Amino acid sequence: NAGVTQTPKFRILKIGQSMTLQCTQDMNHNYMYWYRQDPGMGLKLIYYSVGAGITDKGEVPNGYNVSRSTTEDFPLRLELAAPSQTSVYFCASIEGALNTEAFFGQGTRLTVV
Amino acid sequence: EDQVTQSPEALRLQEGESSSLNCSYTVSGLRGLFWYRQDPGKGPEFLFTLYSAGEEKEKERLKATLTKKESFLHITAPKPEDSATYLCAVRKAGNTPLVFGKGTRLSVIA
Numbered sequence: 001n002a003g004v005t006q007t008p009k010f011r012i013l014k015i016g017q018s019m020t021l022q023c024t025q026d027m028n029h030n031y032m033y034w035y036r037q038d039p040g041m042g043l044k045l046i047y048y049s050v051g052a053g054i055t056d057k058g059e060v061p062n063g064y065n066v067s068r069s070t071t072e073d074f075p076l077r078l079e080l081a082a083p084s085q086t087s088v089y090f091c092a093s094i095e096g097a098l099n100t101e102a103f104f105g106q107g108t109r110l111t112v113v
Numbered sequence: 114e115d116q117v118t119q120s121p122e123a124l125r126l127q128e129g130e131s132s133s134l135n136c137s138y139t140v141s142g143l144r145g146l147f148w149y150r151q152d153p154g155k156g157p158e159f160l161f162t163l164y165s166a167g168e169e170k171e172k173e174r175l176k177a178t179l180t181k182k183e184s185f186l187h188i189t190a191p192k193p194e195d196s197a198t199y200l201c202a203v204r205k206a207g208n209t210p211l212v213f214g215k216g217t218r219l220s221v222i223a
Contacts, residue, residue, distance in 0.1 A: 043211075058210065
């Protein structure tokens with residue numbers, strides 16, 4: 001049972017480059033989330049989705065985009081990378097509104113230089 | 114605005130020295146309060162969910178309690194393997210996401 005899988009685990013980008021962080025879950029969960037974690041700052045919500053075709057902004061969405069074409073996948077797109085986007089990114093999923101335990105991926109450590 | 118505040122930011126304990134971590138919250142319509150453990154370089158790992166004031170849950174050396182304004186994570190006779198960052202999060206009713214505190218970094222010294 002793979003759970004939530006994130007790729008890549010590490011990436012270095014140059015300023016202005018683009019990339020997509022991949023997130024896949026095999027638990028048939030409706031709710032999926034993208035968080036970023038900076039040292040000493042906890043987890044901040046970037047975007048979330050309550051089902052295929054539905055996405056919504058979180059606390060820090062600027063510079064990011066998402067899509068949810070299937071239940072399993074929730075990719076996060078960085079269009080023009082900036083040093084402020086250097087962070088560790090976590091994807092998470094929850095089965096539904098009544099089941100509130102979140103399962104997290106192992107994270108993607110992104111450095112923008 | 115929903116807020117979750119954890120204290121202390123960091124805690125250093127000797128092995129066997131019991132202590133408590135605090136999570137205070139301001140949120141209307143609390144659906145649940147969650148404790149997660151996070152090891153360096155890994156994603157958060159679920160520990161407990163608490164739903165109503167007065168509720169308690171235990172797992173090995175950890176015990177979580179909940180009041181109307183705060184939650185405590187009590188660590189009894191900790192061991193070095195309990196060293197980690199402990200995160201608290203809350204969720205309101207409906208389709209709302211988890212809101213996290215900044216965490217408490219616990220170090221247990223042998």
